[in-house]
Amino acid sequence: MLSVTYAEGSGAGSGVASALVAALAPGGASVGASSLLLGAVGCGALWMLRRGKSRPYSYPGDAIPAEQQLKQQAKFEPGPKRSLKAGWRPKAEEQPEEDLLPHKVAGQQVWVFDHSAGALMVVDQEEPSFDPVANPNSGDRLFRAARLAAWKGKDKPAKEAKPASDPLEAARQGFAFYQKIQCDDGQWAGDYGGPHFLLPGFVIAAYITGGLTKTMPAPYWSAAEVYLRNHQQADGGWGTHLESPSTMFCSALNYVALRLVGAPADDPACVKGRAFIHKHGGALYTAPWTKFWLTFLGVYDYRGLAPVPPELFLLPSWFPVHPGRFWCHCRMVYLPVCYLYGRRFAYDAAADPLTAALRRELYLPGTEYSKIDWHNHMFSIADIDNYSPVHWFMKVAERIFAMYEWSIGPWKFLRDPALRFAEEYMHAEDMETNYLTIGPVSKAFHIVTAWVAAGGEKDALAASKSKAFRAHLARIPAYMWVAEDGLKVQGYNGSMAWDTSFAIQAASEAGLQKEFPEMCAKAWGFLAREQVRALPEGDWRHWRQPIRGGWGFSTAEQAWPVSDTTAEAFKAVLALRGDVCLGSVGEAPPFPDEHCF
Numbered sequence: 001m002l003s004v005t006y007a008e009g010s011g012a013g014s015g016v017a018s019a020l021v022a023a024l025a026p027g028g029a030s031v032g033a034s035s036l037l038l039g040a041v042g043c044g045a046l047w048m049l050r051r052g053k054s055r056p057y058s059y060p061g062d063a064i065p066a067e068q069q070l071k072q073q074a075k076f077e078p079g080p081k082r083s084l085k086a087g088w089r090p091k092a093e094e095q096p097e098e099d100l101l102p103h104k105v106a107g108q109q110v111w112v113f114d115h116s117a118g119a120l121m122v123v124d125q126e127e128p129s130f131d132p133v134a135n136p137n138s139g140d141r142l143f144r145a146a147r148l149a150a151w152k153g154k155d156k157p158a159k160e161a162k163p164a165s166d167p168l169e170a171a172r173q174g175f176a177f178y179q180k181i182q183c184d185d186g187q188w189a190g191d192y193g194g195p196h197f198l199l200p201g202f203v204i205a206a207y208i209t210g211g212l213t214k215t216m217p218a219p220y221w222s223a224a225e226v227y228l229r230n231h232q233q234a235d236g237g238w239g240t241h242l243e244s245p246s247t248m249f250c251s252a253l254n255y256v257a258l259r260l261v262g263a264p265a266d267d268p269a270c271v272k273g274r275a276f277i278h279k280h281g282g283a284l285y286t287a288p289w290t291k292f293w294l295t296f297l298g299v300y301d302y303r304g305l306a307p308v309p310p311e312l313f314l315l316p317s318w319f320p321v322h323p324g325r326f327w328c329h330c331r332m333v334y335l336p337v338c339y340l341y342g343r344r345f346a347y348d349a350a351a352d353p354l355t356a357a358l359r360r361e362l363y364l365p366g367t368e369y370s371k372i373d374w375h376n377h378m379f380s381i382a383d384i385d386n387y388s389p390v391h392w393f394m395k396v397a398e399r400i401f402a403m404y405e406w407s408i409g410p411w412k413f414l415r416d417p418a419l420r421f422a423e424e425y426m427h428a429e430d431m432e433t434n435y436l437t438i439g440p441v442s443k444a445f446h447i448v449t450a451w452v453a454a455g456g457e458k459d460a461l462a463a464s465k466s467k468a469f470r471a472h473l474a475r476i477p478a479y480m481w482v483a484e485d486g487l488k489v490q491g492y493n494g495s496m497a498w499d500t501s502f503a504i505q506a507a508s509e510a511g512l513q514k515e516f517p518e519m520c521a522k523a524w525g526f527l528a529r530e531q532v533r534a535l536p537e538g539d540w541r542h543w544r545q546p547i548r549g550g551w552g553f554s555t556a557e558q559a560w561p562v563s564d565t566t567a568e569a570f571k572a573v574l575a576l577r578g579d580v581c582l583g584s585v586g587e588a589p590p591f592p593d594e595h596c597f
Helices: 002-008 013-024 029-049 115-121 141-150 167-181 199-208 218-230 248-260 268-279 288-297 310-314 328-343 353-361 392-408 412-432 440-453 460-464 467-474 496-509 517-529 563-576
Strands: 088-092 109-113 480-483 486-489
Touching: 088 141, 109 218, 109 480, 141 167, 141 480, 167 496, 167 517, 199 218, 199 248, 199 288, 199 440, 199 486, 218 248, 218 486, 248 268, 248 288, 248 353, 288 328, 310 328, 310 412, 328 412, 328 440, 412 440, 412 467, 440 460, 440 467, 460 467, 496 517, 496 563, 517 563
Parallel strands: none
Antiparallel strands: 088 109, 480 486
């Protein structure tokens, strides 16, 4: 991604070079010697972890060895699945109350529940509309039905397409249908769900910060329950994503989410889910991200976490493991997590009957929560999840951090400025992304951090009225999507720019823009409007490069452009820039030459 190019371009030797410069500077001998020692140790550790190979800091890793790869396949029980209540419909997102957000919303598709529209939105209600045995992915039938019903063109949607005589005719028939499901602003929206670790974060965040129905109306959580039930597998667990076999990572998360949205402990789905979790050792053996959420919910203990100290942000920027050198998605999740970790925030689970029950349910029968040896489970993980074991050097480093956290520290003179910086950094991310943040994982964490920073632990009512918290709640619908399998959280706030770019390219390369001028003009207009105009000089304090001129995966307001979407969107814009089809819907959005360079 554009935002990490400078980090990836830094070699391990740059840390040593910076330390040498500091050592040679006037009056910098003692400081420089310490920096040189730290840099040498850090660079040596990185060299060892990379086994001497030259790799960038954001190197994703080698292929997983065959013996460590997942052996199982996802398996679902046959039979009818839960169906949604009638009444869901998509609409363009509207600007919330005045001055709540720093920028205008892009008008992406969001979902609302409306009883009066029920008859229109029901699709095949007589038959189970979702069958994960046949395909665990949704067919996005609700959204397509809504767009087809709103189509005002002369040719009505055909039930069956006629066989095409040649490839061009096949493309022509495809666009004849595709134009009917295009959104009014020119984009193509759709179900961008898949990962099963996203929805539980929003459920837990809402529960912690005041209760589910105070953040979103009850129908949203009922639809979320439908999704959770529909994607539970035959063994009782949930996969990391739609097609994944069950993992402890997402089984514990989704079990908790199912309980929080209202399923009782003796519900058959909960009984099966609990049996799967217990079979693999209980919540002590789930993955780190799960342990974070369980800790913030108050049903896991901080002593059982691998430390996430905010003080790393106080290190010199050249230091090899400074968070500014992390891959951007890693850094932007680390940021709110280290803030909550540094404050030791936890929901008062003991005072809540439901979360107090989860303290029993998530662990093996007979386990006393108060007597668990948390420190010894810092790196515990079930065998089915352990396909990339933690390196011994990382374990040593985390143990040293644990000594700082629980034996000799944390030191107030370091912890306080680190927390202040993290709070300032999160505010900058909120403002730069119009309260979307970089993605759904960080978004859910930011809901909690905004509430905590506003004093939620002492005065929940006042915190819920804070501007930042209300702004975050206003953008939750941007991540939610409803399909025949229920309500899910998307992997981004959509994939509109990406999908629309390829649609325009396909039409242009097939020479069909003249046959579908309105469709192409609307799509081109969407991309022209969604070119990022923000941060022309970057935000170097927070490791953001200049991003003006790029395109993000979804919308410009999300403000995290990526190189591949920029390339595809730019190609699409250039393909039709100046084409006569752009005059078919009135005056085209301006896209002067300076926007190209």
